[in-house]
Structures are given as C-alpha cells and as structure tokens.
Amino acid sequence: MLAKELRREIGTFTALATVMGTVIGGGVFFKTASVVAANHSANMTLVAWVLGGLLTICAGLTSAELAAAIPKTGGAMRYLEYAYGKPVGFLMGWAQILVYYPANIAALSIIFGVQFVALFHLTTAWQLPIAILCGLSITGLNFLGAKVGGRVQSVALIFKLIPIAVIVVLGLFAPAHTTIQFWPISTGDHIGWGSAFCSSLLATMFAYDGWISIGNIAGEMKHPERDLPRAIVIGLAAITLVYTLINLVFLRTLPIEAIAGNQNAAADAAMRLFGQFGGKLVTIGILISVYGAINGYTLTGMRVPFAMAEEDSLPFSKYFRRLSRRTYVPYFAGSVQFGIALIMMLLGSFDLLTDMLVFVMWVFNCLIFIAVFKLRKNEPALVRPYRVPGYPVIPLIALIGGLFILVTTLVTETGLAVVGLLLTLLGLPVYYWHQVHRPKTTD
Numbered sequence: 001m002l003a004k005e006l007r008r009e010i011g012t013f014t015a016l017a018t019v020m021g022t023v024i025g026g027g028v029f030f031k032t033a034s035v036v037a038a039n040h041s042a043n044m045t046l047v048a049w050v051l052g053g054l055l056t057i058c059a060g061l062t063s064a065e066l067a068a069a070i071p072k073t074g075g076a077m078r079y080l081e082y083a084y085g086k087p088v089g090f091l092m093g094w095a096q097i098l099v100y101y102p103a104n105i106a107a108l109s110i111i112f113g114v115q116f117v118a119l120f121h122l123t124t125a126w127q128l129p130i131a132i133l134c135g136l137s138i139t140g141l142n143f144l145g146a147k148v149g150g151r152v153q154s155v156a157l158i159f160k161l162i163p164i165a166v167i168v169v170l171g172l173f174a175p176a177h178t179t180i181q182f183w184p185i186s187t188g189d190h191i192g193w194g195s196a197f198c199s200s201l202l203a204t205m206f207a208y209d210g211w212i213s214i215g216n217i218a219g220e221m222k223h224p225e226r227d228l229p230r231a232i233v234i235g236l237a238a239i240t241l242v243y244t245l246i247n248l249v250f251l252r253t254l255p256i257e258a259i260a261g262n263q264n265a266a267a268d269a270a271m272r273l274f275g276q277f278g279g280k281l282v283t284i285g286i287l288i289s290v291y292g293a294i295n296g297y298t299l300t301g302m303r304v305p306f307a308m309a310e311e312d313s314l315p316f317s318k319y320f321r322r323l324s325r326r327t328y329v330p331y332f333a334g335s336v337q338f339g340i341a342l343i344m345m346l347l348g349s350f351d352l353l354t355d356m357l358v359f360v361m362w363v364f365n366c367l368i369f370i371a372v373f374k375l376r377k378n379e380p381a382l383v384r385p386y387r388v389p390g391y392p393v394i395p396l397i398a399l400i401g402g403l404f405i406l407v408t409t410l411v412t413e414t415g416l417a418v419v420g421l422l423l424t425l426l427g428l429p430v431y432y433w434h435q436v437h438r439p440k441t442t443d
Helices: 012-023 027-039 042-069 076-084 086-119 124-143 146-173 193-204 211-220 224-253 265-301 303-310 331-347 350-378 393-412 414-425 427-437
Strands: none
Touching (some): 012 224, 027 042, 027 193, 027 265, 042 224, 086 331, 086 414, 124 265, 146 224, 211 350, 265 303, 265 331, 303 331, 393 414, 414 427
16 A cells, blocks of 8 residues: 555544554563563662663654654565665565574574473473474464465463463562662672673664564654654553563562573463463463464565565475465465474574574664664655654664664674674675566566
8 A cells, every 4th residue: 555545543542552562572581581681689670671672662763753754565675675765675585585584583492492391291202303393383384375364363362461460460569589789780799790791782673673673654643753753652551561560570579690591481480470370371371472472483584575475586486476376375384484494493592592683673673773863864854753752862762772782793703703794795796687687577
C-alpha cells in the first residue's frame, strides 16, 4: 500500500501497545545470567538494565523520524537505501537474512532446549535435538499459513506477559533471601570496573531488541508528532522499569553465584518463590513465551528475502519469491532461513549468537542515527510528520551509545565482531554480481 493510501487510525494506546508488544520478549529471562557473570554485582546489574533502557529510548525516538518521513514497506532497509543508496539498503536486508533472523531463531531455540531439559530433568544430551525440533516445528507451523503463525503469536503474547507479571508483582513482596547494596556501584572481586560495565551494558541490548520496528506505524498514526514520541518514551520506559524490577526480584531471590552464567536462573528463582509446582507453571509460561518469540522471528524473517526477491534484488530471486499453492507462504525463503539457523544451532551458543546479531544490527542502527543528521542538512524540505525531540542531543546520545556498543564488542569479542562484519560485507560482492547478471529486462 502506498504511503498516501495509509489510513491514519492509530492512537496513543494502540501505539503504546505496539511498542511494548514489539520489544518485550524472552531475553530478559536469560540475559540476566550474562549481565551478572560480567560484573558479579547486584547494583551494577540494575544500572546496566536502566542505562540500556535509556539508550533504547533515545534510539527509538531518533529512528522514528526516518520512519515517519519515509513510510515505505521494508522499514529500516528503506531508510538506509534513501539516505545512502541501494547497496547499503541491500546490505541491511542481507544481514537480516544471513545473521539477524536466523541467529535469533537459533539462539532462542537453544535456550528453549536448555529450559525444557531443566524443567523435565532430562540429560543435557537432549538440549540440541530439542532446540532443532523447536525451530523446525515453528517453521512447519508457519508453512501452514500466515493465519496459523498469527494465532501462535496471539496466544504467546498472553503467555509472554503472565510470567513477567507474576514474578514482578509477587516477587517484590516475597521475603528477600539476599541483601542488595545500591551504593557505591561496584563489581565483584578481581573484576575491572570498565570492562564489567561495558560487557554488562552490551548483554542487556538483546532484551531491548525490536525497537527499530516501532517507527513503522508512524504513517498510520492520527497525530504522529504528538503520539509517537509519547508512545516510545512511555512504552520503553515501562519496559525498562519492568526489566529492572524483574532483575531486582532475581537478585533478591538468588545469590549472585547462582545467577552468574546460569541460563536457568529465572526458573530457579520461580521455584524458590512459588515452590516446585508454581515454579514449574511459571517456567512453562516462559517456554511458551520463548516459543512465541521464535515464531515471531520466523514469521517476519522469511518475508524479508521474499520482499527483496519480488524486486529481483537477490540471486535466485525466482526461488525466494515462490509461494506455496494452498497457503501462500514463501516456503523456499523459510526453508533457507531454517537451514541457516540450524547451522548456527550446531556451531554457536545462546550468548555468542545474540551478541553477534546485536553487534551487526547496531552497525546499521548507527548509520540510521547518522542519516537523521544527514537528511536534516541535505533535505530540510523533506516532509517530517514527526521530528525527534531534543534534536541534536537525543540523536547524539543514541549515536554515542551505539558507537560505544560497537567499540566494546570489537575490543572484548573481536572474533565474534569480525565474523559478523565478514558475513555482512559478503553481501557487497553478492549485490554487485547480481546487478551484472540479473536479466536486463528487469527494472
């Protein structure tokens, strides 16, 4: 649908629900282990979650300006194409196909396997087979049609909120098992403050992932200049508060040593808070939440190569744009997506995959922040239904924070960052090769 045909029907509440539904996922249950492992400190853990949320708010407010000014199907890929040209836009689509969506599916499938094995007291040998079956079953469900995938998403949305609400509301009123010192901000013994802080902030970013899609609704809002910043600030601030509170509950319930590096920390905390039966119910809710998150990435991810193939932007576009006859699903694109995710499950871990996808996506996020400055200077007459408040301070905070994430990853996880960059830059020769060899009759 063209931008001029979009109906402006979305108000503040719908926008707020969209913000929270897009961002809240399973990451908060499992990234706590990584944050605590980085610092071995309760107060630095809480500070990292708060700062991660503030950075996300600035990023969301900044990117939304481009979303409102360039309301094209394809989202961030189109903003980059508009600001920097087709090759950069293609690279983001390529990175989403090769890294972002498969890595999300693989990482969450792995964590599903870890949680499932712990819940039913199976041996760890079952973790990988269960992870593979989880990802495969979701891909299969989506092959049955978008309606089936949508129904799974709707059910999972409810279950996604239940364990969060139960743990936060009841956990805060339960007796504390540990004492938290809120000041001064410190780290565990023999851990450098700077490296601990950098790694902690980086670890929170996966849980806040999803904010880049928030601005896509700008063209359909009644009053985007008023309602969009309100929805972003209130929605992301509420998510930041929820994430901080749920981590406070974990830290009050379990000792630091029991959380650090323990991807079952959320389940362990639920068991201690609600007993064996109640804890298992909460853990099942978490599993359904993770299943729904994988479904969301599967549902949307397979449509990225399909959309690019519709424009003949990819090699083998005639295969990527194929739809199943009965359900009209891009089955070839979905199969390739699962194939890449399967390789990642076999080779990677939850933290490795999530850190890599965060690094790769923040490269493009920084380009988006720079594009806001670039277009303000080069195209002052561009119609902007929404302008980022506090310009240029808010975009500068987002950009500095994004560069901080990139530099931190390059320094602390050099190999991971290099692999992510190489996989992304591999798209350039693919793009130019395809430009040379694509049929001349294709526009």
